[in-house]
Amino acid sequence: MLKTKQIPTAKDQQKKQATYETDTAPLFGDLELLVNELLQGDPDIKRAISKADTGTRGGYRSLQYHMTKAGVTNVSPEHQRILDTLKLDDDFHQSKASDLKNIEHRSPSYRVKLVFEGNTFRKSFSDLSSAQQWRDHMLIMFSETTNLE
Structure with missing residues (x-):
């Protein structure tokens, strides 16, 4: 055929x-x-x-x-x-x-893990930009807390 x-x-x-x-x-x-x-x-x-x-x-x-x-x-x-x-x-x-400091890519999400004064903070995001913004916000908060003491 x-x-x-x-x-x-x-x-x-x-x-x-x-x-x-x-x-x-x-x-x-x-x-x-x-x-x-x-x-x-x-x-x-x-x-x-x-x-x-x-x-x-x-x-x-x-x-x-x-x-x-x-x-x-x-x-x-x-x-x-x-x-x-x-x-x-x-x-x-x-x-x-390429800025993935403290961020782990677990398809399809990005997980941020930060440790501050013995406490671990974790949060997952659907996009890298949101994960980076949250990480940067938290790091600023940590530095401000440290500077107050």
Whole structure:
């Protein structure tokens, strides 16, 4: 028996496109400006960068990849200023994501464990940012308590 390949219909294509668009947030701001001006506003590149930025804040790295792939080397001073700003933002978030002091990642949650004056404090969070904020808040409280004595 011969196997035949099913040709997607227009309805299938629309369904696939609708699914693909709901997986990513719209691209905006500096990333969209750079894609529009340096990469001719390619919608596939916009979707790829948006997807990377939504999940892991990897929009800058994805933009760099697509610029290299497209051979974009010369940029205006204004574009370079925007790229430098995006790089600083990316570096900050990368350092923040790697700050796991007193935090244990237990999929799908993050558990903070602090010991102060023989007492153990534990709390679980669904995202790293909340865990870091609570940890930092508690450490400030501990230092203020120590300074009062």
